[in-house]
Amino acid sequence: MPHDSHAKHAWPLFRSLASYSLPGDLMAGLTLAAIAIPEQMATARLGGFAPQIGFFAFMAGSLGFALLGGNRFLSCGADSTITPIFAGGLAALAAVGSPQYQGYAVALALMVGMMMLAGGAFRLGGIANLLSVPVMVGFLAGISVHIIVSQLPGVLGLKSPSGPTLDRIGVLAGELSRSNPFTLCIGLGVLATVFVSEKISAKIPGALIGLVAATLATIGLGLEGEGVSVVGSVPGTLPRLTLPELAPEHWVHLVSLAFVITVVVMVQTAATTRSFPSDPDKPADVDRDFLGAGAGSVLSGLFGAFPVNASPPRTGIVAETGGQSQLAGLAAAAIVLALLAFGTGLLQHVPDAALGGILLFVALRIIRVKQIVTIYRQSFSEFLLIAATAALIIVLPIQQGAFLGIMLSLLHGIWSTTRARLVEFERVPGTTIWWPAHPHIAGERIEGVAVIGLQAPLSFLNAPGFRSDVTKVLGAATPQLLVLEASGMVEIDFTAAQILLDVFKACSEQGVTVALARLESVRAQNAFERFRLFDALPREHVFHSVDEAVRKLAKVQ
The missing domain is CATH 3.30.750.24 (STAS domain)
Structure with a gap:
């Protein structure tokens, strides 16, 4: 039976642990870790970071949300929705992978975290409604294209082209004949494994199964000699306090990007906590969960990582596998910590194409085809809103497209109001x-x-x-x-x-x-x-x- 306390609503910290179930939470935490480990590695690589930075983000998100959040199931960590946006924004300021790039990411995490904390403290949950459903659907479709374009070179075994997204698509299309068949088999094999596992049951860690199988195949068949690139040495370093050394004007450069990321995190956090409420008979406490997500981003910055976000799929896993509290997230974070401390050697031969396959699955999953078809049939004008938002995200630099997508949503709301006669x-x-x-x-x-x-x-x-x-x-x-x-x-x-x-x-x-x-x-x-x-x-x-x-x-x- 889950432990409960009449004082749970009065707890200023760790409120979501007030109804824990030790066996249920530990089992849910084990399943969550199996899902999160490959996903967090892949998302870190998507943003131009080393794999362990994704683990830092997951641990920080889990601890921060457990500390201040209210939802018992919500999983917070590195997220593929926001990562392409801030990676694009940071790449315009510093070379990907450079110390400056890392410093900007840390500063951005701190800024997003503080904005989220302010949003929760001042009960600004209504900001989560800034993105209408059509704009959010178009937004996700555009993000999906960015993820696919960024991961295809790794899956195809090709050099990653530079330039605008449409130009990169053209370059990749012209070089398909030069694909490495081994990396292509690994990437598509992992994609198929995750897809089939998800179809059978969301509880099956298809990403982990695919990752392990791809790694064993790479070692057993000597595929590194056939041009299959691997993650390589992953330092067994643990998170340590990190503060960015940036001049004041550099912080100013991040304000608009931090605002865009914060709005997206608010929207996704609100949607997640409403989809998986702690108590179905009570409205979700969105403002409280903003505090949790904000604390996660602040800790992530202090750990030397990047902004974090709520994850609907991982949250669903916790809810479906018997999790009763944030103890599940903390257990998963402890498993990741143990992997960092003692098992990073296991990650050395993980193929980059396997991580690409996982992200291709994520990209395909976030395209809401059924919703797009429904909106097309029921409201063609709002379908055009989906198309316009997706086009902005794809054609323009992604952070600019995301900002204009938010503005488009606001203009749509204003236009709807002015139509009232x-x-x-x-x-x-x-x-x-x-x-x-x-x-x-x-x-x-x-x-x-x-x-x-x-x-x-x-x-x-x-x-x-x-x-x-x-x-x-x-x-x-x-x-x-x-x-x-x-x-x-x-x-x-x-x-x-x-x-x-x-x-x-x-x-x-x-x-x-x-x-x-x-x-x-x-x-x-x-x-x-x-x-x-x-x-x-x-x-x-x-x-x-x-x-x-x-x-x-x-x-x-």
């Missing part, structure tokens, strides 16, 4: 219900009464259009009573409040009585008080329903 209401015959007018639904109007509403927050984005629409209603046939059905107006900002005041005064000057119905939002009610809208609209003209307003002010029975 005035809706006229009609009474459903034989009832007291007032419903938005529809060409296929019979409704009735009352002489001298106009009922209007806006089914969106009223803000500076749509308030001018709202005023224009009201003017048209008043000009078409000046009513005696204008009822504003406000159930959809959940928020009113300063600009919108000034326009409402103008509308109320214009109606008064034209002899039109104005009433307000169904102002249900507490924030909108506070806005009416704060912006002194009741100075222009008598409080006795505020009603709980349109029918009540019409009966009392239009004298209709």
Whole structure:
């Protein structure tokens, strides 16, 4: 039985250990380690780092999240979603693999961690909604292409081309005939092993099985002599405190990249913790988990690694294999630590193509084909959003594409809000219900009464259009009573409040009585008080329903 404590919600640290199950967590930790070891090595290589740096990131992510996070299952560590983004950004500042590159990565991890900690402390979980689903799907598709293009040279046994992504694809296509058949067999063999294992059960460590088989084949058949490159010597070093020696202006260069990475980490952390909630009967504590992910990145920087992120697949493994708390992640981290201390010699003959095969599988898995097809069928305009986001990520330098993808998501949200226009209401015959007018639904109007509403927050984005629409209603046939059905107006900002005041005064000057119905939002009610809208609209003209307003002010029975 899992251990529980009535004080678990009061724990400031290690809250997620309050419901541990020693046998279940240790078994889940063993499975997690089997999945994480090859994945973390591969992700480190994807970013241009030595394999042990990926292990440092995993240990830091696991410890940091256990320290401050709340979700009992979430696995935090090196992640292939963010690694191509920050690797591209860092490569523009320093040569990949150089001490300067490593220093920038450490600084970036610290900055991302501090931004995540601030997001959790100030309860900014709403930032996770900055990326709409279509933009996130396009974002992942673009990232997938980057991973595939970066790993194909290793799988094909070719020299990695430089330049923009599209140019690299062209170069690789022209050199396919020069592929090394041995590396190609290893890469595709590992890819197939992981794919089949995943199809049978996510609990099977297909990546580890493929890695071990590829390594044994490389040693047994002497494939290094056939041009198969291997990881080589992995230092058995343990994490030690690392602080970057960067000038202040160099930190400034990282701010925009850190912001992009932080937004992506927030989105993925929120999605993961909501998909695998600690308690299905309670909402996920996204802000608390931001603290955990932030602590993971800070520790990762102090360990000399790079930013970390929540992993949905690894989190699913913990949940499915009996894990009850973050003890599973800590157990996996302890196994990785033991490997670093005593077993790095086992990694010397691991083929680079095997790591490439693992990453090819990751790249193919993050392309959400079913979702893309569904969006294409149900909303073609949002399918174009997927295509545009993916194109930005692929064509531009990846960190710029990612930033523009975030901006595209925000612009899409703004555009959706500005599209909200005035809706006229009609009474459903034989009832007291007032419903938005529809060409296929019979409704009735009352002489001298106009009922209007806006089914969106009223803000500076749509308030001018709202005023224009009201003017048209008043000009078409000046009513005696204008009822504003406000159930959809959940928020009113300063600009919108000034326009409402103008509308109320214009109606008064034209002899039109104005009433307000169904102002249900507490924030909108506070806005009416704060912006002194009741100075222009008598409080006795505020009603709980349109029918009540019409009966009392239009004298209709």
